C-alpha cells in the first residue's frame with residue numbers, strides 16, 4: 019500500500035481498500051431497464067472522487083437492470099440456466115462501467131468469474147491484488163461464477179478475498195430499515211445493527227448468504243443510497259451516512 023501512504027489526500031479516507039457493490043437497477047436511472055448514460059456517468063464521477071482520495075477500489079455490479087428486463091423470457095426456464103443469463107448481464111454492466119470509468123480518466127480492469135477470455139480476462143486473485151496496488155479500479159464480473167447465488171454474495175466473497183476493510187452497498191434506499199421501505203411506509207432506518215440481528219430479522223436488503231459470509235469474516239457492510247449526491251464520498255470519509263452492519 020505504498021502508493022496510498024504517499025498520497026497527500028489519503029488521510030481524508032477512513033478506508034484504504036473498499037469493495038463497492040453497485041445495484042444493477044440503480045444504473046437504469048428513470049428508464050424501465052438497461053443503462054442510463056447520464057446515471058452511469060454520475061456514478062463514475064463519484065467513484066473517481068473516491069479514487070482521488072487514494073482509496074483502492076474494487077467493484078461488483080448487479081444485473082437487475084438487464085436481467086429483470088428479460089425475466090419474462092426466463093420464466094419457466096431451468097434455474098441454473100437463468101442464473102447464467104443473470105451472470106452474463108453483470109458482465110455487460112461491468113463492461114459499460116469500465117468503459118465509462120476509462121472515459122472519465124480512471125484505469126479499470128474487468129475480471130470475470132466465468133471463462134469468456136475473448137471478452138474479459140478471468141478472475142485471478144493475485145492479479146486483482148496487483149491491479150489494486152497499481153491504483154486501477156477492478157470490476158469483478160459474473161458474480162461468484164455459480165448459479166443459486168447473487169452479486170451481494172459475490173461482493174462479500176471478493177471483499178473477503180482481497181482484504182477489503184468494508185463492503186459498501188450502494189443501492190436504491192438510504193440504509194437498512196426495519197422492513198422494506200418500498201412496501202412499508204412505517205419502516206424506520208437503523209443507523210447501525212449487527213449481522214446477527216439482520217439475519218435473525220430476515221431483513222431483505224441483502225441475502226442471508228452475503229450477511230453470513232461477512233459476519234464470519236468480520237467484514238462490515240455499509241448500506242447507502244447511490245442516488246444521494248456525494249454519499250459515497252461521505253461514507254468513505256467515515257462520516258455519518260447510511261447504515262453500518264457489523265460483526266459482534
Ligand SMILES: Nc1ncnc2c1ncn2[C@@H]1O[C@H](COP(=O)(O)OP(=O)(O)OP(=O)(O)O)[C@@H](O)[C@H]1O
Nearest residue numbers: 041042043080081082189194195197198221222223
Ligand atoms: N429491511 C430493508 N431495508 C432496506 N431495504 C430493503 C429491506 N428489505 C428489502 N429492501 C429492498 O432491498 C432492495 C435492495 O436493492 P438492490 O438494488 O441493492 O438489490 P439487488 O438485487 O442487490 O441489486 P440489483 O438491482 O442489481 O439486482 C431495495 O430496493 C429495498 O427496497
Ligand SMILES: O=c1ccn([C@@H]2O[C@H](COP(=O)(O)O)[C@@H](O)[C@H]2O)c(=O)[nH]1
Nearest residue numbers: 080081101104105161162165167168169
Ligand atoms: O454469483 C452469482 C451472481 C448472480 N447470479 C445471477 O445473476 C442475477 C443478477 O444478480 P443480482 O445480484 O440479482 O443483481 C441473479 O438474480 C442470479 O440469477 C448468479 O446466479 N450467481
